[in-house]
Amino acid sequence: MLTLAIDSSTDNLGLALMESGQLRGEFNLSLKRQHSEKLLPLMEEIFELLEIEAKDLDGAAVATGPGSFTGLRIGITTAKMLGRIFAIPVKGIPTLEIMAAGAAGAYRLALLDARRERVYYAFYQQPEADSDDFIKEIYPPAAVRIAELPEVLNDYSQKQITIIGEKKLEVGKVLKASNFSIKYGEPESDLPRAAVLARLGENYLKRGQKDDIYQLKPAYLKKPQAEINWQQKYGSN
Amino acid sequence: MGVEKLKYKDKLKNKNEDIYILALESSCDETAAAVNKNGLEVMANVVSSQVEIHKKFGGVVPEIASRKHLELLLPVIDQALAEAGIKFEDLDAVAATSGPGLVGGLLVTLTAAKTISLALNIPLIGVNHIAGHIYANFIANPEIKKPLLCLTISGGHTDLLYFEDLRGYQILGRTIDDAAGEAFDKISRFLGLGYPGGPAIEKAAQTGNEEAIDFPRADLGKSYNFSFSGLKTSVMNYVNNEKQRGNEINTSDLAASFQKAVVDSLASNLLQAVEEYKVESVVLSGGVAANQRLRSYLEEKLEKYNLKLYYPPLELCTDNAAMIGAVAYYQYLERDFAPLSISADPSLKL
Amino acid sequence: MDKSYSIITDSSAETEEFGRKLAQLIEIPSLILLKGDLGTGKTLITKAAASVFGYQGEVTSPTFNLVQEYSGEKEIIHMDLYRLDRTEELLEIGFEDYLNREAVIFIEWPELALPLLPADFIFINLEKISAEKRKITVRGEGEKSRLLIERLNKEC
Known part of the structure; x- marks a missing residue:
């Protein structure tokens, strides 16, 4: 089974090919806003280098965000x-799940910069030791003000949390100040690695879990939670 | 890029063979797919419009349009292939609009076309949307004689072009400020007549007197350029002045007088060019080409030169992909292919 | 009491001058809300600021299509929420995506956006005193707006 992974959700442009549990190749390139120019040429290149043709593919996995729409x-x-x-x-597959699945630790907090003092976050738990299950989602992807994260993660303040992704040092500082026990993930797990997406994709597809391509769309984030409503202060004259 | 390096160079066909092209378009608020045979023969032309969705906002909202394009992409392609009765494997090339338009929307079909090109190992053709509108005429009226003059008028463009044949053109003049369609939209909004502005103004003008108010026509000397910004301002000033005086405004008269001023400006440059260039036909294209007053006025004026005025039928006046496929065919013959790295250009010029 | 900055401008030229000064003093990315009745100079300020960021093209109020993007040396996003009725509609037009850009964002008629805003924005109120005269008040939330107000007070 040959699975192609495609990720253009963040500044990292990712492409990988996984063949029945064996990684054939991977691109992870930090490219700001050039995904439209670079994605297909890179795909052509990875196919050529590995002497694969597009028609050899048995499945595809794609990152659904959060990220630039x-x-x-x-x-x-x-x-x-x-x-x-x-x-x-x-x-x-959600981008934050790819990141968390590529890191270690019992509890994993995956982050992407949402700018203006906010982050996109999702919180995951490692599966049981001998199971080949996926990581378990505790809090699904959402946008939050960095200052509010200690409150959001309050139930886990006694656990050791591994933080990965953008803004991890800033978020770590805020959590530490609230007496959380934290650990930082390795730098290579700070971005959604294409190889991890390919692995997840192959595993999902092997279990028959696929999406309807007619319905597939980005995870357009909903209303950010717990923001302050400035209506009273700025709404009237 | 050089054809000799292309992976598909051995598959390329010549003019005497049948060439099938799948064309895609998503530059504004229509998601469209078409299959063309040998350029002007349209085997399928599927358009899914979002006009209703954007109506409420008084204009096309980029993000909403992009979301819709992604949703409609596969359904329109499926329908086009089914109507044409062909499969992906039968295609000789794939084309998509590369601009002008809204980048987010353009990228949906451009990316889809790139993927098809890579997956099927067929050429990718990037097409200028405005050229598409012009070629819509040649689909509808294959008998058009060359050389010809073309006036292309839409919400983003007002260009006067000279065509020796269908392979190329010369730009004689363009707008130096607002496009004609933009002026219609802005005035329509200003008068509270709704969106899109062209049909709204035209409807209001039907019962009005076009001589009621004498709005200025831009005079740019000997050039073939256009200008509508001054006209727009004078309409607004007129309304504000009348309101201040406490006079009621006759919207029909106002719409008719404004429309006539636009028609006069467009016609005067076109007729000047007709005098100078010895052409066999005159062609209108773009959304504003649907304006009946413009058509009737030009037809009347062109009679004395014994010239026929061509314009695309209504279903080809709005954005569609068949017109993109028509341009793509001529680019295919010229081996004018795009690399997979091509990007959308929101302000692509002719 | 929150810090703020106020200025009275006597002409549209002076209002434009304020827009240029604003652009020179803000940090990027920035979110700037412009509140004021029709014709108080919201678009004028945006246009003046855009010119400082290297955009010389046309800047008109995007009432027509809600969002316009200008690219000069910096990315500029210009929104006008006048036509929207509900805060949810802002999410449909990709508001979240715009907030997540390394851009200067100007929002005219910003009331509906207030429930969605991060604690980091500059709020500019424009009041018409006479035909040409405007009272401009700058307030805001977060470190960036505090710095901006400090700089404005120092400079003017």
Whole structure:
């Protein structure tokens, strides 16, 4: 089974090929806003280097965000089209899940910069030692003000939490100040690695878990939680 | 890029063979797919419009449009292939609009076209949307004689072009400020007539007197350029002045007079060019080409030159992909292919 | 009491001058809310600021399509929420995505955005005193707006 992973959700442009549990190749390139120019040429290159043709693919996995909406649509469109042309299954996977799945630790807090003193976060728990299950999602992806994270994670203040991703030092500082026990993940787990997406994708697809390519879309984030409503202070004259 | 390096160079066909192109378009608020055979023969032309969704906002909202394009992408492609009765494997090339338009939307079909190109190992063709609108005429009226003059008028463009044949053109003049369609939209909004502005103004003008108010026509000397910004301002000033005087405004008269001023400006440059260039036909394109007053006025004026005025039928006036496929065919013959690294250009010029 | 900065401008030229000064003193990314009745100079200030960021093209009020993007040396996003009725509609137009950009964002008629804003924005109130005269008040939340107000008070 040959699975192609595509991730254009963040500044990292990721492409990987996994063949039945064996990683064939991987690109992770930090490119600001050039995904539209770079994705397909890179895909052509990885196919050529590995002497693979697009029609050899058995499945595709794609990151669904959070991230730049335009970036997300580039990756998702590519996955949809491959799914449609070759009638292969496609699985969309949240970007923060890819990050968390690529790190170690019993409790993992994955972060992406949402700017303006906020982060996108998701919180996961490692599966039982001898199971091949996926990491368990405790809090799904959402946007939050960094200052509010201690409150959000309050139930886990006694556990050791591994923090990965953008703004990890800043968030770590805030959590430490609230007496959380934290650990920082390794730098290579701070971005959604394409190889991890390929691994997750293959595992999901092997279990028959795929998405309807006609419905597949980016995870457009909903209303951020626990923001202050400034209506009273600025709303009237 | 050089054709000799292309992976698909052995598959390329020549003019005497049948060439099938899948064309995609998502530059504004229509998601569209078409299959063209040998350029002007349209085997399928599927358009899914979002106009209703954007109506409420009085204009196209980029993010909403992009989301819709992603949602509609596969359904329109499926329908186009089904109507044409062909499979992906039968395609000789894939084309998509590369600009002008809203980047987020353009990238949906451009990325899809790139993926198809890579997956099927067929050429990718990036097409200028404005050129598409012009070629819509050649689909509808294959008998058009060359050389010709083309006036392309839409919400983003007002260009006067000269075509020796269908492979290339020369730009004689363009707008130095607002496009004609933009002026219609802005005045329509100003008068509270709704969106899109062209049809709204035209409807209001039907019962009005176009001589009622004498709005200025821009005079740019000998050039073939256009200007609508001054006209827009004078309409607004007129309304504000009348309101201040406590006079009621006759919207129909106002719309008719404004429309006539736009028509006059467009016509005067076109007729000047007709005098100078010895052409066999005159062609209108772009959303504003649907304006009946413009058509009837030009037809009347062109009679004395014994020239026929061509314009695309209504279904080809709005954005569609068949027109993109028509341009793509001529680019295919010229081996004018795009690399997979092509990006969307929101302000791509002709 | 919150810190603020106020200025009275006597002409549209002076209002424009304020827009340029504002652009020179803010840090990027920045979120700038412009509140004021029709014709008080919201678009004028945006245009003046955009010119400082290297954008020389046309700047008109995006009432027409809610959002316009200008790219000069810096990315500029210009929104006008006049046509929206509900805060939820802001999410549909990609508000979250815009907040997540390394851009200077100007928002005219910003009331509906208030429930969605991070604690980091500059709020500018424009009041018409006479035909040409405006009272401009700058307030805001977060470190960036505090710094901006400090700089404005020092400079003017």
